[in-house]
Amino acid sequence: MHQMWQIIPALHSHVYWNRKARFLYETDTYDKWCLFVIEDGSFAYGIGEHEGEAASGSLVFCPPNVPFRRRTILPLSFHMFLFDWTWDAPVCAELQAGMDSDLLPAGRVEIRDRNRLRSVCAYLRSLPITSEPSVHFWKNHLLRDCWLMYCAEQHPAPLPTGKATEHPLMDQAALIIRQKAHEPLNLGAVSAALGLTPVQFTRKFHAAYQMTPMDYLITIRLNQACTLLRETDLTLDEIAERCGYQNGYYISRLFTQRLNITPSEFRRMNRI
Template sequence: MEAPFTEWLPVVLQYTFWKRKADFQLAEDTYEEWVLFAVEEGSFRYEISESSGTAAFGDIIVCPPRTPFHREVVEPVSFHFYTFGWSRRDCGEDSAPIGGDEVPVRLALTDSTRLSSTYLYMRQLARLGPPAQRLGQWNHLLQDLWQQYVMERELAESASSVVQQELDPVMIEAGSWLQRHAFGPVLLKELCSNLGLSPVQFTRKFQAAYRMTPMDYLTSLRIQKAQTLLLETTLTLEQVAERCGYENGFYLSRVFSRRMNVSPSQFRSMHRV
């Protein structure tokens, strides 16, 4: 009996985090195992079989074994790279193995707060040793990405949501601009003017492309950096705020607490290793 692909779970074989990679060493590669590129920052163009597009934050690109994977960096890209296999949720029933044509190439995740948190845990866990030493924890994190995709897919289908389209070039440019300027004074009017769009047009197009408003996208980038600085440095809250584009620690604390449901100091004490 053949099970739908949502009844399978990915199982980690190998993991690597690549930070701000300017170019891929190979413009095309073919892997013997399933591979996954989860984009945390920047963007790259991809082509796998009949699927192609541009992947940015919120996108996970999956390539089946022995399938040519074409890729080209658009903006220096930070991503989580996995090789993995599959396991049935319910092992009590025989089923056909999952096929390469069953799993979508591009998994688009919309809950940026949850996604950023998962990525943060991945980076933290990587400092404790390779996946083979903590296989259960690595499987949990990878499967959390998969579960988020499956859950969001099911919710979208139940609400008869429209399938998201690939980002258009203007919105790719907008997202890249926000990533480059996220930690300084951001003038959205200036960005709108550069793109030849009114603020209303820009917000509508951006939200359609990224599933969030420009301000939510900007806040996600800043909170993501704040999490990293809180855990990987001894900077004060004021210093963290300055490096994340906020005018003071009080304002950062208010935004951080609203997004993460804990204060920056609580987050630091709870998660630091």
């Protein structure tokens, strides 16, 4: 299975609309992928089976040759991109066969890092309306930044694999943590089993993995929680129990602190 970040948008055109009161055509169809990046206002949309409303912080994707229905609710400021996807040749073959087509979004997705998205939009607004190659290059770069923001937020806590470090003892520690992460785990007991004090353990582990043992444990548990929120209907307390916590309060606090989102918001935005 290929990953989302292996598929990259290639810009065809970009236009910025400021406080658009209504669409000239409430339904339109494009021969390329279309993306609306919403800065302000809101609108109702329909794209195939996907329907809803989008506002500031939303990206709305429409595949080619699919009718894009839209109606403004509040005067809309947005960037409109037309683009194609680029990828490595093996990925292209699989996508054309329909194997990885679920990687490509349709309808609305949300960007949690609103400050960064606003910054990208400000850069786009500052660029002149011209066909100069240098301007096209920067607009293409900023389009890709929007896409990669979305990709990154779908995988909020990537883990080091625990392999090929120069610290065999810490590789052993990482393996213990991964194996026991989904049950109550005392990191002090792990350090003692390795013949280290907690301070020595933390220092050596950070040198090997660029994070503390506790951060490593939390990252594993958050990854598991994200998977369970996306793929199951378990309650937050049930998810907490499967991730090594006593109740949902700890999971909720970690999501807010580390991912800047609540578990319920994450589930709503990532369930299909």
